[in-house]
Amino acid sequence: MKKEEFIKHACEQVLRFTQVKKWDDLSEELKVQLGFNMGAMALGLNLSKEDGFLALSNAREGKISMEKFHKHIRVITLSYKITVDEGKVLRPF
Numbered sequence: 001m002k003k004e005e006f007i008k009h010a011c012e013q014v015l016r017f018t019q020v021k022k023w024d025d026l027s028e029e030l031k032v033q034l035g036f037n038m039g040a041m042a043l044g045l046n047l048s049k050e051d052g053f054l055a056l057s058n059a060r061e062g063k064i065s066m067e068k069f070h071k072h073i074r075v076i077t078l079s080y081k082i083t084v085d086e087g088k089v090l091r092p093f
Helices: 003-017 028-045 050-060 066-079 086-090
Strands: none
Touching: 003 028, 003 066, 003 086, 028 050, 028 066, 050 066
């Protein structure tokens, strides 16, 4: 898998897992997967601490809603011109 494909996959997974209403709606396994994919996305796109780790932490702590976090990730994917597969984002988990 090429780096670009890996980053796109990470973005799709973060978008997929952030569609829940609140952090605690995710199972422990999905929380780990979300964290891993957010890290891969942040590293691959060279995101700032604020756009990556702090955004995830704020969602986890309830400082921002999952909806706001999801929109934040959408803005990042658009700004980096990453075309996500909406079918993969909307896939149930």
